[in-house]
Amino acid sequence: MPMTEATLDIAIFSIIAGTVAVAFWRGGGPERAVAIVLLASFLFQNAGRAIIPASAHTVDAVRLATDVLLTLSLLLISMRARRFWPLPVVSMQLIMTGAHVARAIEVDVSQWSYMLMNTGLSSFMLVLVLVGVKHHQRRLATFGRDPSWQSSWIYSDREMARR
Secondary structure, eight states: OOOOHHHHHHHHHHHHHHHHHHHHHHOOHHHHHHHHHHHHHHHHHHHHHHHSOOOTTSOOHHHHHHHHHHHHHHHHHHHHBSOSTHHHHHHHHHHHHHHHHHHHHOTTSOHHHHHHHHHTTHHHHHHHHHHHHHHHHHHHHHHSOOOOBOSSSSOOHHHHHHO
């Protein structure tokens, strides 16, 4: 049976929904936040694609808007999270957002390259969320607690001395 776009969307949604479920079941705040943002991005993209179909010869406006919002959301989460793993996720998302710039500058970018730059790193982002959940559980087992968020953007001298 050939893989249709709808079948692929259902498979991707199932994987993302599974990641969200694991993040809410076992993860901390950053794991949950990133999982929800990734799910919202997927849903927004599919809803937008129903309204504005993607063209093989131009920049996908819906995906560009989604990727910019996702990049900003992931950047804010990574700045507040007391975790390392969100930083590679933001880096991957920046590469994916940069694919739109490359496409806008050079429209003759192959369709496969554009597709891979746009979707190829998404699976690694989901894996990193699951890795984050695993490490969160390990820290809980080892230390009994695992603070999710930084209390402020910039630490005071007193806070730095306690660390």
